[in-house]
Amino acid sequence: MTLYTLFTQHLHDALDALEASGTLPAALNRTAxxxxxxxxxxxxxxATNAAMVLAKPAGTNPRALAEALAAELRKIEAVTEVEIAGPGFLNLRLAPSVWADELNAIAALGRDYGRSELGKGKTVNIEYVSANPTGPMHMGHCRGAVVGDALxxxxxxxxxxxxxxxxxxxxGGQVDVLARSVHWRYREALGLESGxxxxxxxxGDYLVPLAQELAGELGNAQADAPEGEWLxxxxxxxxxxxxxxxxxxxxxxxxHHDVFASEAELQAAGKPEAAEAVLREKGLVYDGVLEAPKGKVAEDWEPVELPLFRSxxxxxxxxxxxxxxxxxxxxxGADLAYHFQKLQDADELIDIWGADHAGxxxxIKAAVAALTDNEARFDxxxxxxxxxMRGGEPLKMSKRAGNFVTLADVVQEVGKDVVRFTMLTRKADAQMEFDFEKVVEASKDNPVFYVQYAHARIHSILRKAAGEGLAPSADHLGTLGSEExxxxxxxxxxxxxxxxxxxxREPHRIAFYLGDLAAAFHAFFNLGNDRTDKRIVLAHDPETSGARLFMAANIGQVIANGLGLMAVEAATQM
Incomplete structure (x- = not known):
């Protein structure tokens, strides 16, 4: 049991005691x-807000409830002090042994430190990327791909x-355009088109290999055939x-995705009709006439009865x-049917979309609410x-790809880890610049480098210590001071x-946290530059060294676990 789960349990035990004594009424909602x-x-x-959020439903004064709760919390052996702040917040100070226990918990759980059963029994479908199949991936797709995968x-x-x-x-029509583009390239491969x-x-030139393959297979057979034959x-x-x-x-x-769902197959299987039938039965699809478009109406516009969803x-x-x-x-209509299909196998849905789909x-949220009677969470x-950017200047586009920068080119230049971490350094709906020069800088201003360097620095310290005959040890964690x-x-x-x-549903929080933890570790390490007694490796003091090495190793484990959630390598040397 980790620190916050342990003290959450302590808090609820204290609230149970107040209920048993009659200070609090039974069965209060403690969700908040x-x-x-x-x-x-x-x-x-x-800190806890318990007195603040429970006082009103309990019909008591927050300060009075805080006093009673503080008295219960002071009974906990690991709590050294409880203070009441403002109208009823409670601040707790903990015994040093708590931090030793937490280091031991990290060491015992290893890669599982932070893992939970929060979503046990729930199946979540996350749909992300879903780029039109008309060409290679470009950087317009990259951010959503990383956000979805990290989530x-x-x-x-x-x-x-x-x-x-x-x-x-x-x-849709875009795949017909793709087919016509390939047919033109096919004729070009046969020497029948130029310019x-x-x-x-x-x-884009990316269609050329397929066109050449078709030319080799078909010869001139489809070169001048009517479109209806080859489309x-x-x-x-x-x-x-x-x-x-x-x-x-x-x-x-x-x-890597688990499922690739085809819109064409969805429609061929009659899924839109099935979704429509479900919604008609609920009275949420009806035949009606849309209002005329706002503003100046086109001369050829006329009212047409259509099946309408009551959104x-x-x-x-x-x-x-x-x-x-x-x-x-x-x-x-097709999108509605697609979500209806996803709901057959999942309790919750998440869609990762480009900001241009905001409208x-x-x-679509209304559709999912209708299909599930508001029971399925949908984000x-x-x-x-x-x-x-490159060096602060907008990047020129790639002619080979067809006026865009390919994802493959970006990954090849800066590496997978840099791309993935950088895409998570801002909230998904915030604007972002990706500067090819800045993202590979070896400086504290580059969060990718700074976090990976913290992990690499810890491993460097452990290697140095081993060379001096020192090793991490939990035997003397009482030597750790306030900075540790x-x-x-x-x-x-x-x-x-x-x-x-x-x-x-915000994976960027992991990147933010890792930045804070890395900065704190670097600051602690640098403390030893000014104060020799705060160095991690102290050849003359193996007990303190062992405790600090144990601490450093477990800070490294937490960093590695966070990087693992982002699918970024925890580098051991840089």
Whole structure:
């Protein structure tokens, strides 16, 4: 049991005692009760809001309740002091033995320190990337890919069963354009086309190998055939080739999906019709006429009866058509059916979308709420684009790829770890710049380097100590002082940071925390430059050295666990 779970249990035991004595009424809702670090470390080691949040439902004064709760908490052997702050917050100071116990807990749990059963029994489907299968991955896809993959790992670490899913948009007009682009390249490979590709087709050279392959297989057989004859087979081959390319690009980032769901197969299986039937039975799809477009109405506009989803019942500003006037499915109708399919195997859904999809969030949330009677948790995380820079200047695009910078090129230049960590150094919906020169700087201003260097520095210290016959030891942890205890206290926050990141679906919190922990360790290490008594390796004092080495090794374990959640290597030398 780690520090925060232990003291949360202590707190609830104290509240149980107050209930037993009649100070508190029984069965109060304690959901909002927290145990967390105080905002100012000078105020103590732990803080709780219990008196503040329980006083009103208990019909008592927060200060009076705080006094009664403080009396119970002072009975805990590991608590040396309890102070009441403001109207009823409680600050606790802990005995030094608590920090020794936490170091031992880290050592005992190792890679599992921070792991929990928060999501036990829950299956979460995370759909991320889902780039149109029309070309290689580019940096516009990268941030969402990393956020989704890190979130999936985070939720698994927190006890959830996770389904990583990619939705292949292979039923829209863009894949027909792809097929026509491949056909043009196929004719080019046969020597029948030259010059610039016609406007409106995909110009990248990445289609050339597939076109050459088709030319070798087919010869001139489809060169002058009518489009109706070659469009479908060319489309299937092109989509398959693009998905192979996309899978390879994602693998460069260490990303692998469990499920690749095809929009075309979804529609062929009648899933949109099934979703429509469910919603009609609930009275949430009806046949109606959309209002005329706002502003100046086109002369050819006329009212058409369409099947409409009653999304206004869920807070949307208008009901949404699920079919077009020609009977085909709207993008929303197909998307609704796709979420209906995902719900067959998952209790909760998470979509990672580009920020340009913000306008569709409300309606798809309404659809999921309708399909599940508001019972399934559904989160949509919007991810802002990444502005690529080099030395502070905007980066020029790649002609080979078709006017964009490929993910493969970026990973090849700076490495997987740099790309993944950098994508998590800002909240997903915040703007981001990715400067090729800054992300590889060996400086404290580069969070990727700073965190990895902290882990590498710890291993360097352990190697140096071993060379002097010193080793980590838990035998004399009582020699650790206030500076060491402050560092351990920060490391002890890792399990609660992981839990908060999982609950809020925000993997960037891990990167932020690792930056703080790395900075604290570097500061402690540098303390030894000014005060020789604070050096970690003290040849003349093996007991203190052993304790500090044990502390350093376990700080390194926490850093390694955090980096593992981001799928970033915990470097042992740099």
């Amino acid at each position: 009760v927290t145990v967390e670090p105080p905002r100012d470390a000078a105020h103590g080691d732990l 999936a790992t985070l939720l698994e670490y927190s006890g959830h069963k996770v389904i990583r899913e990619y939705y292949i948009n292979d039923a 610039e590709m016609p406007e409106g087709l995909y110009p 479908v087979p060319f489309r299937k081959r092109a989509v398959a080739a693009m998905m192979d390319m996309i899978r390879a690009d994602l693998a460069r980032l260490g990303i 206004t019942a869920f807070g949307d500003d208008q009901d949404r058509p699920i079919r077009k006037s020609n009977g085909s499915w709207t993008y929303f 569709t969030v409300k309606r 949509v995380k919007l991810v802002q684009m990444v502005k690529l 205890q402050a560092l351990i206290a920060l490391a002890a926050q890792f399990p609660r940071i992981v839990e908060a990141a999982a609950l809020n």
